[in-house]
Amino acid sequence: MPDATFHLTLFGAIALHAPSGKDITPRLRKSRALLAYLAMNGGRRIERCALEQLLWPDRAPRQARDSLKQALSDIRRAFGATAPGPLRTKGGAVHLALAHLAVDALRDPPAGAPQFLEGFDAGAQAFAAWIEQQRRALGDACPGKGTLRQIDTAWRNTPRQFTIEVAAPSTDSSAAGGRDHAAISGLIVMVQDGLRRGLDQTGFFAPLTPNTAACRTAPPDLRLTAHAFAAGPDIMLSLAATRLDQGTPVWSWLETMSLPIRDASGIYMLIAQAIEQLCDAVWQANRKSPFAPCKAPALAALNAIRLISRLTPENIAAAEVALNDAMDGTAVPSLYAWRAYLTAYQLEKRCGAQLDDLRDTALHYSAHAIELDSHNPLTRALVAHVYGFVLKDRDRAQELLSPVRGLVGQNAMLADTVSLAHFYAGRYDEAGAHAQLAGKLGRWNPMQYAFTTVQSASQLMLGQYDAAIRSGKRALAQHPPGIGFQYEPTLRTLAAAYSLSGRKVEGRAALDVLERQTGTDTHEMMKDLPDTLFPNPDVFRKVRDGIQGLRL
Incomplete structure (x- = not known):
């Protein structure tokens, strides 16, 4: 019986061969990069938003979406008329079915094998970082250190926390x-x-x-x-x-x-x-010398939260990769909740995926997290945030928070979610108080700037413009150092507060930083933000009025 398996070579130059032996390697460089990434994810479903940010981080959302579609079509053409082909895109997410695809990098590396993706450059920083990560992992699997299969078996049979x-x-x-x-x-x-x-x-x-x-x-x-x-x-x-x-x-x-x-x-x-x-x-x-390979999922999850806090599209995409790695083969509820929570930051970035797809992803991971453990206050806090902000289901968010509100003084993320629930409902005094509590509980939390931003926005809505400016400036000081990127809600709130307090020059300076960072005209962008980034229409109008005042 002839070999009915496709063969993908990733050691050295990328090459895809049909069962007949014919070279069918995709012609586009980004298509080859996408093929390699999907193959090394072992059949796991990857959201399109993450793929767009991994390979096309510098493109506008629509362009990135179109580029991904073109790369997927290129790969699909390479596999030809095989039905069903190894490439699967049903439901929005993308993965490779490996039943009829042999990948050399997923087997024991041959003696004298060239480097993984040797000399390959996809022109994207996040993808380059992923290549280095894979090279380190494959280096640990060279002869004398145990095969990939042995490492994988130990990984799956050992506690990963x-x-x-x-x-x-x-x-x-x-x-x-x-x-x-x-x-x-x-x-x-x-x-x-x-x-x-x-x-x-x-x-x-x-x-x-x-x-x-x-x-x-x-x-x-x-x-x-x-x-x-x-x-x-x-x-x-x-x-x-x-x-x-x-x-x-x-x-x-x-x-x-x-x-x-x-x-x-x-x-x-x-x-x-x-x-x-x-x-x-x-x-x-x-992070540089973990206890054992089996502890990598816990470290990946810890790393993912730090990546989320660093705000750039590349870090958001890398956080998704890290959380997927952490969840692979484990059923820790809070990890699924963190994966759902990540969609709020992806929505903030509007990562190029259709909003409906993003909300489907949020709903999937939220439901799975609650199904695994509905008693964990952190899980409930993260999932309630997703329902309140991403899915716009305030009643469900309140229902999730109700049993754990008494624990709000014990968990920074819970205090933050409760503060946002008050904020969305227009209870700005309570929102500010809980945001301040979240900041105290999370003094070493990498997302402390987000807590302080809610406090600043609450003060803005109460007409306490000088206090909102002080809180906004404190939030900027709490950003992770060296990322060259600032939380966009902080900048919008600061610009509006400066404007409404009559400090137009400082307001324009904050707005300039925001527009250089996003590459968009904020006045134009505000026209379609209410349904996504401003769950409270009163807040939208206040911020819009403040920013429009900077044009005069």
């Missing part, structure tokens, strides 16, 4: 000079339990209780300890995380607290901030 033992609390016997030790121990137990719950909700960590069967069977990656000791009239609370395989410290924190504690909100805020810091510390410590 960081396991963390939350150790029993301890106190100094002389803590606070003989104060009530029961109160001190209760404080530490509260912190310990809060850390365990919060870490579990992130999706990046799997907390373990010491001396359990799970700890004895497979030693955890990290140990988290809490300790209290006297600091004059106060109590000093010490938290520390250590790598158990090396015994090296990963993160530590000291916090001074006064007894008696009459308001637990301060403890919850401390726990939220500690988790934010720990996530960042684990990412920084392991």
